[in-house]
Amino acid sequence: MAVVDQPKPSVDAPIEDVLTASGLTGETLTLRVLKGVPGGDTAEVAYQVPVVAGMVILDAVHYVQHNLDTDLACRWNCKAAKCGSCSAEVNGHPVLMCKTRVDDLPAGPVTVHPLKSFPLIKDLVTDVSRNYEVNREIPPFTAAPDDGTPWRIPQQDIDRLYEFRKCIECFLCQDVCHILRSHDYSDRFYGPRFFVRVASLEMHPKDVLDRRDQTRDQGGLGYCNITKCCTEVCPEHIHITDNAIIPLKERVADVHWDPVRFVGRKLFGRNAD
């Protein structure tokens, strides 16, 4: 039970007093938020937000919602960079709003826009349902029938999989990838998040399925030209390109472009791999 010595604001205190008690810096932030719905007018609306020490962009958006514009839509949940809901483009960079500190940004107005690669629903909220469809297309982890022996998995394999398991499905990597963002190939390209998922399954020593052809054919793995933009924006610091995509490309090449294996496969079937 914390005993608070500083004077507490009364229940009826205006929000400004409450904030003073929790560390107003005296500065004001101009937040330019893209507001609108598809088919209607979308425009940046500027809001003046009093800055609090340690404030993150999501705090500023909440201040706007609470005090200036209760109708401003944004997704969020954990405010701890773990649920992956609050993705947006702050000053043009795809980030988690709850992890982006105001004092880390250059002085001056800050723009907050919705993720550009997904269809807009309202204000900062986009429709990311295509990602869930792709997710369903990937066959889940499948082990061989249980023969009663305990699984032994080497630590290296565990470490490799743990990196991929850190994904919080914020879809920032999907947002930044030019195959989806500029070419709009969401119908033929799974995107970095799902190459991470496929890699985690393909590299699991106890998984028995083979998703390489699917990843090449429906997943469009070949479109990726290893720009590493996805890796750069990943808030979980997953080495998407180096540890998931490139090894997957190698595995696909093993099947389709290794002449020795190619002949072997023709002669002896898939198990020749």
Add this chain to the structure above:
Amino acid sequence: MPGLYAAGEVAGGLHGANRLGGNSLGDILVFGRRAGDAAAAFARTDGATRAIDDAQIAAEQAALLQPLGGDANGSAPAENPYKLHEDLQLAMQDDAGIGRSEESLQRALAAILTLRERSARIRVAGGRALNPGWHTCREITNMLTISEAIVRSAIERRESRGSQWRFDHLEQDAEFGKINFVTRRGDDGMGVASVPLIPLPDRLRPLLERSRFYDAAKLPKGYLTETARAVGTRRKKK
């Protein structure tokens, strides 16, 4: 209410007086499974299709839409639901935290009742699509109900137990260990009734009785009392 199932912590009361971080996982698994099985079985019965009173639906819709309906009635100014939310947070934080007393709880109750009056005048701009202010109107209404139930029950529980430290009742009272407080909506507001606990199955009782927390006499000397007294005196000085 037939057909309504609860899973997880909302199923209530599983962990007794205290609730430690991570305990919810047990609730999720046990009650998720039980609620899922039961709901599936219920869906196959005739009872699953029942007529719902249109008047009730209309009343609920009207209540939901009211905050979108332009000016607040009467001369008092419209209320911002987020303001109410903040005020409720402060009232609960200050007066209904882990350390509490009759005096502080009565203060919290008074604040909640005032907020409830104000909540009749919440108004927000915008429409029904993804309007967080409008969602908050619903949430604050529910939060006020839950907060009132918490505070009214805490007032009745004149003892310290688990995560309730009553500065005015520092000891755990074995008699209170035999009852639960249940809040019900009555004609003149919310009422609190005490109901006896359902006795533990015989196979579980020895487990619980072994616990030193089951019986206040077995509590380590000074547990609760000393710390609570210290905090209580410091608070009173303020």
